[in-house]
Amino acid sequence: MSETIFSKIIRKELPATIVHEDELTLAFHDINPQAPVHILIIPKKPIPTLADVEEDDLHLVTHIHKVAQHLAKALGLEGWKMQVNVGAKGGQEVFHLHYHLLGW
Template sequence: MSDCIFCKIIDDEIPSSKVYENEQILVFKDIAPKAPVHLLMIPKKHIPSLAEVTADDSDLLGYMLSKVPEIAKTAGLKGFRTIINTGKEGGQIVFHIHIHILGGGGSLPF
């Protein structure tokens, strides 16, 4: 999508602090962190939100979830929280599905 900020990050049109990348996903540091470690994992396929996932996306989403522990461990986290905001009413700001990976502190803000 030409107006999606995450698609522009994937295409290197907008810089990011990349933590991990392969042919399916990109992980980068959130620019407005809510915890000492706050990473965003996005698929390279544009999916607007969890509410718009189809059965065709099952393998990709399963893969993403299976990568979260590895990414968290690499970031030095022993425990972590994952969040997927869905829709405007669910707190989603960027309409490209993404998983927040947060940790590195005592109690997290939510």
């Protein structure tokens, strides 16, 4: 997988407003929010798209969903949704798997 802006954020080479970090994931505020709360949740493992997730990666997908639940509760969100864009035609701009947590 080629270098992405998210790879640089993971390595702390670029700034981000990080709201969660653990051994598997990183979550930070989107710089172009589409909702009152807009957080990106990414695996630290470089996976280009959701279509590239393999069986060995399924624990990462589950973990990302648990992180989203935790963040939604911690932020007191009354409603929220998760969005994943897959491929350029699906609206994906950065080819490192990422989930958009959008909340109100």
